[in-house]
Amino acid sequence: MGKSYKWFLIAMLSCAFFFHQADRALFGLLTDEIRDELHLTDSQIGIINTVLSWTLAAMTTVAGFCGDRFSRKWLITGSLMFWSLMTVGMGFVGDFTFLGFGISAFACVMFFRSIATGGGESFYAPSAYALIAVHHKETRSVALSIHQAALYIGLMTSGTIVTWILGGLKGSGWVARHFGALGFWRPVFIIFGALGFLLGVVFIFCLKDSGGSSGSGDSGNEAAANAKPAEKPPLMEGVKAFFCNPSALLATSGFIAIVLVNNAYLFWAPTFVAQKFEAALGVDAARSAAKSGTMLWHHLFAFAAIMLGGVLTDRFVKRWPRFRLAFQSGSLLLGAPALVFMAYAPSVALMWVAVSVYGVFRGFFEVNTHASLFDVIPPRYRSASVGLFNMMAFFFGGLSGLLMGRLSDAYGVHGFEIGFALMGGVYALGALLMALSFFFTFKRDRIRE
Numbered sequence: 001m002g003k004s005y006k007w008f009l010i011a012m013l014s015c016a017f018f019f020h021q022a023d024r025a026l027f028g029l030l031t032d033e034i035r036d037e038l039h040l041t042d043s044q045i046g047i048i049n050t051v052l053s054w055t056l057a058a059m060t061t062v063a064g065f066c067g068d069r070f071s072r073k074w075l076i077t078g079s080l081m082f083w084s085l086m087t088v089g090m091g092f093v094g095d096f097t098f099l100g101f102g103i104s105a106f107a108c109v110m111f112f113r114s115i116a117t118g119g120g121e122s123f124y125a126p127s128a129y130a131l132i133a134v135h136h137k138e139t140r141s142v143a144l145s146i147h148q149a150a151l152y153i154g155l156m157t158s159g160t161i162v163t164w165i166l167g168g169l170k171g172s173g174w175v176a177r178h179f180g181a182l183g184f185w186r187p188v189f190i191i192f193g194a195l196g197f198l199l200g201v202v203f204i205f206c207l208k209d210s211g212g213s214s215g216s217g218d219s220g221n222e223a224a225a226n227a228k229p230a231e232k233p234p235l236m237e238g239v240k241a242f243f244c245n246p247s248a249l250l251a252t253s254g255f256i257a258i259v260l261v262n263n264a265y266l267f268w269a270p271t272f273v274a275q276k277f278e279a280a281l282g283v284d285a286a287r288s289a290a291k292s293g294t295m296l297w298h299h300l301f302a303f304a305a306i307m308l309g310g311v312l313t314d315r316f317v318k319r320w321p322r323f324r325l326a327f328q329s330g331s332l333l334l335g336a337p338a339l340v341f342m343a344y345a346p347s348v349a350l351m352w353v354a355v356s357v358y359g360v361f362r363g364f365f366e367v368n369t370h371a372s373l374f375d376v377i378p379p380r381y382r383s384a385s386v387g388l389f390n391m392m393a394f395f396f397g398g399l400s401g402l403l404m405g406r407l408s409d410a411y412g413v414h415g416f417e418i419g420f421a422l423m424g425g426v427y428a429l430g431a432l433l434m435a436l437s438f439f440f441t442f443k444r445d446r447i448r449e
Contacts, residue, residue, distance in 0.1 A: 005208070006135035010143050012207055013128050014150035016080050019196040020124055022154035022161075023087045026192060027113055028267045029162045029291050030185040032274060037185075038093075038105040042271075046405020048106075048114050049267045053259075053398025055118035057391045064126040064387015065235060068380070072127035077203040079127075083120030084196030086112055091189035125390055129370050130383040145310025145367045149303055152363070155266070156299030160292050162188055238384030247376040247445035248385065250437035252392050254328055255369055257430025258362065259397030261339065261423040268404045269294040269355070272416040277348055289348065298355040298362075305363025313368055321446060324368045324375065325438040332431035335361030336424040343420035376445040 027034070031045055066075055093108035128147070136143035165188050242248050273290035274283075281289060309327070316323040335358055342354035370386065377385045400423070407415030 006139075006143070009131065009135055009207075010146050012203065013076070013132065014147050015199055016076065016124065016196075016203070017128070017147060017150040018154040019080070019084065019192065019199060020121055020154070021151045022158045023083065023117070023192050023196065024121070025155050025158040025266060025295065026087070026162065026189060027090075029158060029270055029295070030188065031267070031271050032287060033185040034109070038109065040106060040109075042405040042408040043402075044106055044405075045267075046402040046408075048110055049263065049401030049405070050398045051110060051114040052118045053263060053394045053401065055115050056122045057393075057395035057398065059119045059122035060126060060390040060394065061387045063123040064384045064390070065238065066123070067127035067130055067383030067387070068238065071209050072131050072383075073203075073207045073209045075123050075127045076131075077200055077207060079120050079123035080203060081197055081200035083117050083124075084193045084200060086116040086120055087193030087196065088190050089116070089193075091186040091193070122390070126383045126386040129386050133370075133374055133379070133382055139314070142310045142314055144371055145306050148306050148366055148369075151366075152299040152303035152306065155295055156303060158295050160296060162291055165191065238381045239388070241377060241381040242385045242388045245376055245445055246441040247437045248373060248389070250433055250441065251372045251376070252389055253433035254332060254365070254372075254430045255389060255393045256396045257332060257426050258365055258369070259393040260400045260426050262362070263397050264400040264404050264419060264423050265294075265298070265358075267401045268408075268416065268419070269298075271408075272413070272420070273348075273351060275413050276416070277351075281348070293348070293352055294355060297352045298359040300359070301356040302359035302363035302366070305360045306367045309364045309367035313371070321375070322438055322442055324372050325434060325442060328365050328368050328372060329431045329434045329438060331361040331364040332427045332434065335365075336427040336431070339424035339427060340421045343417045343424075374447075376442070376447055378447055 027049070034040070035042070035045060063075070063079075090109070090112040093105060093112055129144075132143050132147060270287075270290040273294055274286045277289070278286040280286075313324055313327060338354055338358040338361065342351065342358060345351040345354050370389075373385060373389055374382060400419075403422075404416065404419045407419045409415070411418065
């Protein structure tokens with residue numbers, strides 16, 4: 001592998017991460033249409049979203065340990081192809097009978113959206129982040145920021161793409177004949193899933209495992225040392241490396257805060273904005289604005305922040321290793337009031353200002369999410385640690401989907417306002433916990449590479 005492969009790797013994984021996040025955003029963008037056609041309640045939608053996060057929490061741990069033991073190429077490729085097929089399957093959900101047993105639409109959505117898609121997606125991150133860490137040392141924050149930028153591009157453009165696809169589908173006679181009676185949202189899942197599956201086919205031929213004879217990363221010696229450990233770490237050794245590391249656990253607390261709020265926003269912001277401003281804009285206009293605006297403005301500013309944040313972090317962390325923690329804690333603290341303002345924004349324009357400011361501080365935090373973990377975890381345990389890191393975040397972070405659904409059923413739009421204001425408090429708590437690492441544990445736990 002040539003030295004340019006480390007950047008080719010980032011390009012390939014960024015494409016996969018685009019579909020990883022765009023596919024996940026589809027359900028939130030199409031919640032109103034899915035709920036109306038399948039006659040689901042907001043509480044049921046909340047349960048579906050929470051079970052998705054819990055599936056990710058359960059399976060990402062398994063995926064992390066697999067990433068330290070098996071081919072990362074095939075784990076990533078298989079993950080991409082499987083979740084894409086399940087996304088296609090989501091386009092065919094509904095009430096049907098199987099072997100004489102009635103299966104409700106709610107159960108079908110739960111399987112395809114929460115269990116199958118979530119299980120497939122869980123095997124991507126541990127292997128992908130560990131593979132990036134092998135090939136990038138001096139350029140790690142920049143590499144991770146580029147990869148993370150794919151998340152924002154996927155989420156930023158998904159609302160506009162979905163609105164455009166829906167408009168085109170509704171104008172197609174063939175689609176109207178075959179899908180119109182069932183709902184135009186179905187072909188959207190089929191299209192996204194099919195494109196992701198084709199990308200997986202490309203990965204079979206182009207993606208390589210980290211082992212190689214030449215220096216494809218920052219250092220040929222590092223690649224040789226980290227890519228294929230001479231001895232695979234025992235299971236409990238990897239668990240101990242994570243749970244007996246105070247700095248790793250405090251970094252996890254910040255990530256839990258991020259995931260809790262991200263899930264609330266991704267799953268419910270389009271519905272919240274559509275309902276909040278439907279009286280002023282009309283139902284169709286409010287839904288269209290919510291789909292495009294909540295995804296575009298928030299993730300556009302998060303994208304800009306993450307690209308700037310990667311450069312700033314790599315520059316300052318060399319001279320001040322705790323810079324990463326200060327940057328993350330400050331981002332959570334400053335993002336908290338933006339979430340409260342978003343909850344009670346009196347107009348669409350001020351809503352976009354609030355979600356944009358929230359996006360900036362989210363981006364500043366997320367550029368360092370996994371880098372802060374790698375600062376305190378030895379290389380041989382990183383896939384396992386990413387799995388445990390994600391497990392904790394998705395288990396607790398999944399609760400926001402259920403919370404917001406229950407608040408909506410109980411209080412309507414005001415319930416969403418209460419919920420997003422509470423998310424500001426979650427950010428403030430996360431900032432406090434990460435500050436404990438900055439002051440008390442990081443110096444002792446830091447790994448020097």
